[in-house]
Amino acid sequence: MEVLKLGSSGPIVELLQSTLKKLGFYFGTIDGLFSDNTQTAVKIFQYNFGLPTDGIVGNNTWDKLFPYIYGYTIYTTKPGDTLYSISQKFNSNINRIIFANPNISSINNISVGQRILVPFNKIVPTSISYSYSILLMNISALKNTYPFIEIGYIGNSVLNNRIPYIKIGRGSKEVFYNASFHANEWITTPLLMNFIENYCLSFVNNETIFGYNTRFLYNNISLYIVPMVNPDGVNLVTGEIKQDSTAFSQAKLISDNYNNIPFPDGWKANISGVDFKIYQPTLRL
16 A cells, blocks of 8 residues: 555545544545645544554554455454354454355354454445545455455456456356446446445345345346446546656646546546447447
8 A cells, every 4th residue: 555644645545534534533524635634633543553643654554444444354263252242342243254254164163263354344435536446455355255256357457457357146147237437437336336245245144135135146146247447547537647647648648639528537538548438339229
């Protein structure tokens, strides 16, 4: 993770601010600007977690923040622990712990000193600019929390970002979803990622989603999901590609030919200026 400090900006700063706000340390606007207010919130967080209060988010501070970003913690069991007591301690539930730890075959199958993953919070943020690096963090956390999902890659972007897919289910009927063909429609990615998380949680708890039993759907339908088709374009629009970078400058040269489209907010294409939508097959009647 990048080191954040006074003057930093971008989606990762938004992620930091939203996490600190969730924990009750930050009360300002989630704007992606590491200002004095953000620095103060970081210092309060560092103080509460036994870290030097330098207001800089480096490796040690990120390590303390990660459980609240990933939505889980790694817990070492102690004498007298049960899955029920652990679930109560972290406001989780037994089903979530068992599914996250395939080596636990029953509620009585834990031993002292065992390291287990305990999910306790949501993973996918829906109130921040959702860049490619945040997507990768969320996919990693979802895979660790819900090992039954499959992760793979369909190829690479122009800037050599791998384009991930997620498969859920084992049924013969196959359904494909995708998001963020257009860079300025990046909001479709957290929407789809939030659906994935809700689906997985519903499956674990044997609940319904949109009126259908999720385990029935899982056993009868295979979902293939590409949550961010255009990662380079999304990074340009959300600010993960910095203004002093070569990629930003090259995109700006292309954008200068379209003065009626705001840059970078209105950018739709990939980083080379190719609009994927033009090449999508369409049905004309």
